[in-house]
Amino acid sequence: MTAVDNTFNIPGQRAPLVTGQADYTTITQDVCAIAEQHRPPRSWYVAFAVSLATLGVLGAAVVYLITTGIGVWGNNNPVFWGFDIVNFVFWVGIGHAGTLISAILFLFRQQWRTSINRMAEAMTIFAVICAGLFPAIHVGRVWLIYWLAPYPNWLALWPNFRSPLLWDVFAVSTYATVSALFWYLGMIPDLATLRDRAPTRVRRMAYGLFALGWTGSARAWHHYERAYLLLAALATPLVLSVHSVVSFDFAVSQIPGWHTTVFPPYFVAGAIFSGFAMVITLAVPARAYFGLKHLITPRHLENICKVILVTSLMVGYAYSIELFTAWYSQNRYESFLFLGNRPFGPYGTFYWIMVACNVVIPQLFWFKKCRTTPWIMVIVAILVNVGMWMERFVIMMSLTRDYLPSSWGLFVPTPIDIVTFIGSFGLFFTLFLLFCRYLPVVAMAEVKTILSHGHQP
Amino acid sequence: MTAHATPAVGESSERLRGLLAEFTDAESLVNAARGVRGAGIQRFDSHSPFPVHGIDGAMGIRPTVLPWLVMGAGVAGAVVALVMQWWTNVVDYPLNISGKPLFSLPANIPVTFELIILFSALAAFFGVLALNGLPRFSDPLCQSERFRRATADRFFISIDARDPAFDVARLQSLLQEFGATSVEVLPDVPADARIPPVVYLTAVVVISLALIPPLWIAMDRHSTSDTPRMHPVRDMDDQPRLQAQAATALFANGQAMRLPVPGTIAYGELRDDEHFFHGTAGDEFAATLPSQVQPVTMAFMQRGRERYNIYCAPCHGLVGDGDGIVSVRALARPDSSGWVRPLSLHSLGVREQPIGKIFNTITCGIRTMPAYNAQIAPRDRWAIVAYVLALQRSQNALLEDLPPAEREQLELRDFRN
Numbered sequence: 080m081t082a083v084d085n086t087f088n089i090p091g092q093r094a095p096l097v098t099g100q101a102d103y104t105t106i107t108q109d110v111c112a113i114a115e116q117h118r119p120p121r122s123w124y125v126a127f128a129v130s131l132a133t134l135g136v137l138g139a140a141v142v143y144l145i146t147t148g149i150g151v152w153g154n155n156n157p158v159f160w161g162f163d164i165v166n167f168v169f170w171v172g173i174g175h176a177g178t179l180i181s182a183i184l185f186l187f188r189q190q191w192r193t194s195i196n197r198m199a200e201a202m203t204i205f206a207v208i209c210a211g212l213f214p215a216i217h218v219g220r221v222w223l224i225y226w227l228a229p230y231p232n233w234l235a236l237w238p239n240f241r242s243p244l245l246w247d248v249f250a251v252s253t254y255a256t257v258s259a260l261f262w263y264l265g266m267i268p269d270l271a272t273l274r275d276r277a278p279t280r281v282r283r284m285a286y287g288l289f290a291l292g293w294t295g296s297a298r299a300w301h302h303y304e305r306a307y308l309l310l311a312a313l314a315t316p317l318v319l320s321v322h323s324v325v326s327f328d329f330a331v332s333q334i335p336g337w338h339t340t341v342f343p344p345y346f347v348a349g350a351i352f353s354g355f356a357m358v359i360t361l362a363v364p365a366r367a368y369f370g371l372k373h374l375i376t377p378r379h380l381e382n383i384c385k386v387i388l389v390t391s392l393m394v395g396y397a398y399s400i401e402l403f404t405a406w407y408s409q410n411r412y413e414s415f416l417f418l419g420n421r422p423f424g425p426y427g428t429f430y431w432i433m434v435a436c437n438v439v440i441p442q443l444f445w446f447k448k449c450r451t452t453p454w455i456m457v458i459v460a461i462l463v464n465v466g467m468w469m470e471r472f473v474i475m476m477s478l479t480r481d482y483l484p485s486s487w488g489l490f491v492p493t494p495i496d497i498v499t500f501i502g503s504f505g506l507f508f509t510l511f512l513l514f515c516r517y518l519p520v521v522a523m524a525e526v527k528t529i530l531s532h533g534h535q536p
Numbered sequence: 537m538t539a540h541a542t543p544a545v546g547e548s549s550e551r552l553r554g555l556l557a558e559f560t561d562a563e564s565l566v567n568a569a570r571g572v573r574g575a576g577i578q579r580f581d582s583h584s585p586f587p588v589h590g591i592d593g594a595m596g597i598r599p600t601v602l603p604w605l606v607m608g609a610g611v612a613g614a615v616v617a618l619v620m621q622w623w624t625n626v627v628d629y630p631l632n633i634s635g636k637p638l639f640s641l642p643a644n645i646p647v648t649f650e651l652i653i654l655f656s657a658l659a660a661f662f663g664v665l666a667l668n669g670l671p672r673f674s675d676p677l678c679q680s681e682r683f684r685r686a687t688a689d690r691f692f693i694s695i696d697a698r699d700p701a702f703d704v705a706r707l708q709s710l711l712q713e714f715g716a717t718s719v720e721v722l723p724d725v726p727a728d729a730r731i732p733p734v735v736y737l738t739a740v741v742v743i744s745l746a747l748i749p750p751l752w753i754a755m756d757r758h759s760t761s762d763t764p765r766m767h768p769v770r771d772m773d774d775q776p777r778l779q780a781q782a783a784t785a786l787f788a789n790g791q792a793m794r795l796p797v798p799g800t801i802a803y804g805e806l807r808d809d810e811h812f813f814h815g816t817a818g819d820e821f822a823a824t825l826p827s828q829v830q831p832v833t834m835a836f837m838q839r840g841r842e843r844y845n846i847y848c849a850p851c852h853g854l855v856g857d858g859d860g861i862v863s864v865r866a867l868a869r870p871d872s873s874g875w876v877r878p879l880s881l882h883s884l885g886v887r888e889q890p891i892g893k894i895f896n897t898i899t900c901g902i903r904t905m906p907a908y909n910a911q912i913a914p915r916d917r918w919a920i921v922a923y924v925l926a927l928q929r930s931q932n933a934l935l936e937d938l939p940p941a942e943r944e945q946l947e948l949r950d951f952r953n
Binding site: 102103104107220222229235236237238239240241243245246249250253256257260261263264268271272274275276287288291292293294295296297298299300301302303304305306309310313314316317320324327523524525527528 | 569581582583584585586587588591592595597600602603606620621624625628629631633636640643644646647649650651653654656657658660661663664665667668670671672673674675677678683684685686687688689769
């Protein structure tokens with residue numbers, strides 16, 4: 080099916096974004112068949128069982144945490160933020176690629192996004208769900224989480240709107256809401272396709288309920304296209320703002336290693352980096368598994384690899400600028416942290432893993448062979464995600480060494496910490512497997528649009 | 537090909553719903569839409585699986601008002617955010633954080649920005665639904681089996697029979713001219729869109745049951761009760777704890793209360809050693825030095841002499857006769873009648889005092905003598921006491937008290953005199 084190599088650009092000719100004998104009928108057929116198959120293959124059940132079991136472990140860990148207290152985690156003086164915030168930043172970073180692909184690439188008219196945006200947006204929403212879990216459970220008394228919201232109450236208390244932690248509440252909840260709306264709005268026409276093809280009454284009603292009565296009317300498309308454009312335009316600054324606000328949690332404080340102005344762009348670049356790596360991790364197996372190689376073509380994967388390479392360079396630049404600033408400022412606390420403690424201190428191993436995974440290994444993508452070989456990119460992408468988790472961990476461990484040596488300490492995760500982190504992957508993959516089973520994994524209506532615009536093979 | 541399974545075409549158009557024409561490609565759709573509009577039809581629509589390029593102009597669709605709705609919502613978001621932050625943090629409950637201004641735009645921008653985006657995005661989403669009349673869960677067009685492909689791979693034009701220019705025969709031929717592969721006449725049958733009664737019944741039951749807990753809570757909160765409040769989750773004002781003196785299996789010795797770690801001194805217990813700190817033993821003054829300063833060494837005596845010369849000698853004199861420089865100069869003044877002379881340490885009254893009493897006098901003061909416990913550490917006070925005893929002994933010694941060698945020297949000197 081992938082006989083056509085669309086990774087070459089022939090001057091004067093548009094490279095096909097979709098290969099094979101694709102037309103409106105076959106695209107509908109190929110994408111809907113995934114959601115319509117009567118019984119998914121056994122491997123789906125195996126993957127789902129593993130994910131569900133991992134999700135169960137997460138549930139048990141969370142129940143134990145809530146009923147016992149935060150003491151079951153390794154957080155303690157001076158590291159009051161441990162795995163909870165590391166995992167939060169890790170997941171919310173992954174959740175940046177989807178909206179970036181949908182919104183920013185849409186505004187730039189990068190039409191190759193259409194084959195992967197649905198999957199990437201789904202990944203975004205599931206990652207944000209995983210991210211939201213950690214701050215929610217780390218507050219200790221989870222049943223009072225609504226205190227974060229500004230609502231009139233008998234305590235006559237309001238949140239402190241000048242606190243970065245509160246900005247974070249607003250940024251992440253807005254991001255989750257807007258991403259979900261964007262994803263759902265984009266999916267309405269495809270849900271209508273599934274509704275109209277549904278062989279049974281139950282399926283027709285289920286999909287019909289969420290398709291909201293869409294009939295593909297031109298008058299409806301007219302409003303719809305404008306709404307989609309507006310949402311893309313709104314989501315673009317939102318994507319950039321969310322991880323900036325997350326970085327304010329650290330940058331606005333005064334801990335050496337956190338108090339730096341480079342944090343917002345550095346965090347955003349890192350988020351895009353890790354998000355695209357996750358897209359590769361999910362899309363490469365999914366396209367092979369669901370027979371979508373003609374829709375998610377080598378050209379798509381190569382483009383993603385190029386984005387990973389560029390963001391890797393940005394992240395590497397940020398790392399080196401941190402070191403340079405620490406040396407050039409001659410600030411003894413910064414110098415101690417960046418030139419001594421981080422690379423050679425108790426968590427030095429993690430620092431070097433971070434540098435290797437985030438800066439060195441992605442340089443493989445300079446070679447076209449690596450950008451077009453799926454198994455190489457999956458390995459690199461997984462290592463990038465390992466590296467990005469290490470980055471957040473290394474940043475968080477600045478807490479172990481602040482200004483006063485008398486308040487120094489170390490952080491050691493407990494088994495509950497580790498199990499909760501692993502369990503969050505169970506939540507993520509359970510949701511993703513359900514998405515692949517029941518929803519249109521490729522934005523059919525958008526792919527049909529690019530076919531009609533002359534991107535046919 | 538046309539009008540299959542429809543009753544008597546050509547009768548009163550009141551009984552028709554409209555026409556539905558099918559096309560296989562987008563280009564024919566655009567042309568046909570332009571033709572239908574040219575035929576004076578207003579109430580028609582086209583349906584396609586994706587937004588078709590050029591259809592808006594062909595159908596005469598006017599630009600949507602959605603951007604204005606979204607902009608209005610964005611402005612509302614900004615206003616709501618700024619007023620909320622200003623009113624809550626400045627007016628209703630001012631929070632002074634390190635003396636920073638209560639309201640400053642830079643600190644309030646992130647929340648304002650997020651609310652602008654949130655309001656605008658909600659307006660865009662719900663706006664597009666409202667403008668399209670969605671959600672609607674039945675459509676008369678859905679009675680056509682063909683129409684199901686409108687969301688997959690076919691293109692349709694539907695014309696409403698209520699349009700003043702509606703004419704079945706004319707429009708059928710027009711649509712076929714534009715390449716319609718089929719033109720269907722849709723009868724005006726009521727859509728089968730009724731919700732089954734079972735669903736209604738279930739919804740009513742579920743909603744009624746769901747209302748019980750909140751109503752129960754609301755009732756409880758607005759009524760009085762003799763019994764303490766129930767805590768579904770424990771708050772800080774009601775935590776499980778062990779009573780003092782109670783037994784527990786938690787600790788090895790079975791006591792709920794903990795004993796202090798050996799060597800710790802509880803608050804207020806630092807000066808509990810009354811012999812060392814007060815010079816007393818029960819109701820009496822102590823007659824011995826406390827164990828902390830025993831055995832007495834030469835260094836201890838030297839320390840006592842040094843402290844005595846600093847703190848005591850100015851009044852009591854270097855030998856303890858009560859003729860210190862302060863006293864001498866006070867007596868020399870013309871207005872010295874109020875001066876109380878320091879006691880000689882060699883007076884009988886002082887010599888008969890238990891040593892605890894001397895210590896206590898240094899510690900607490902007596903008559904016009906102030907208390908020295910703030911200036912002199914307890915151990916040094918005991919050193920002074922020891923030195924005072926030595927002074928008393930020196931000034932009231934008998935010849936027999938001298939060591940034999942010293943006595944010989946003394947007798948030799950007397951002889952010479």
